[in-house]
Amino acid sequence: MSQSSLNDIFRSYTNKVGLFKDKNALSSDFTPDNIPHREKQIEELAHVIAPVLRNEKPSNIFIYGKTGTGKSLCIRKVTSSLEEAAKESGRKVKIIYINCKMKKISDTEYRMLTNIISFFGENVPFTGLPTNTLYQKLTKHIENYGGSVIFVFDEIDALLGKVGNEILYTITRINQDINSSGSKITIIGISNKVGFIDQLDPRIRSSLSEEEMVFPPYNAQEIKDILEARVSMAFNENTVEYGAIRKCAALAAQENGDARKALDLLRVAAELCEREGKTTVNESYINKAQAKIDKDRVVEVVKSQPKHSKIVLLSMIKLYGKSQKAMQTGDVYMLYEKLTNQYGLKALTQRRVSDLISELDMLGVINASIVSKGRYGRTRKINLQLNPDLIKIMTRTLAYEFPESFLNV
DNA sequence: CTTCCACAGGAAGGTCTGGCGG
């Protein structure tokens, strides 16, 4: 690229009035003053936790709703105004908001506890101590606090199994143990899996769902309202065509009424548009944005996979390249073994590879389902229903790490 | 109806890393 064209790029940025007025308004952690179509839920939530202001213990709440239905947003809104109200009336209220899905931060029992304790101002070593010690520390902190402590566990379904049961059970038990100290604990659980509550330990289940709330998916009309409100905040006037908004809403409504998705689409579309130097976002950019989001996600995931997982994926791409049709675990494993040998690596067991395959499935890189072929066994049918473009990109991503000869087997 | 394939996927345990406190 010549120097002058580089100058052009920068000049065009400074001279032109951009599309965006405040891009922040499209980000997923932006809390607008007004949350459309959630007035009822917000009111109900407020009623449930209001007793805090009278030093009474509110019911625990369990909130269910699909991704992008405004659960976290409403909770954030309600808890922050509760904090304000508490400050005015001199009540002690502490909100402990934990997103359980945060990798490396709150996805294990130990890390979760570290995270919670940090809300009380103590920094615990991120490894090394026995969990027991952490539980003791936490109990002490809550006892000493002498006010209302509200735990918000967002995406609580991410800690299914032992981790979740252990933590939730202990926290509910702390509540009973410290009755005398004046501290009160309330738990708000947020999940996007319907069946989550049934998979919990019965002792926790009843206590967690004293109060239940459902956030229904937004329909296309509602998403359109949301988008319009945000568009006027985020963009300069007359930069987004109505058709683009409609398209966005339609796409997002298809995907379980996910408003976050709609906002992402719009943001990416506008970024693409801006990059091309155009001044109005129209429908075609929404389509491009959709494709870009999908592509970026897959590429990102593939890049961050560990080596063996990449080789497994490579095996699948090669098999797919040959036959263009679905394959099964055994086929993939055979090729995988061959490849690892060539690379001078020790192959993992089939048991492990089976897990890697199902991980790739969950990450949406491949599409696998269990099928029974009667006499010919029961296995995973693996499909790479990716477009050729994506397969090319994946191969290139993988080729970056493996020698050329390796790729042409 | 039974058989039997080709795995799925649970359980338990091993090994390694990074880090604690004494």
Place this chain on the structure above:
DNA sequence: CCGCCAGACCTTCCTGTGGAAG
């Protein structure tokens, strides 16, 4: 320095299973 701990990542061993073929 030691012994201990949590967690990531694997292996070993295992039981379970949908449905075409016989």
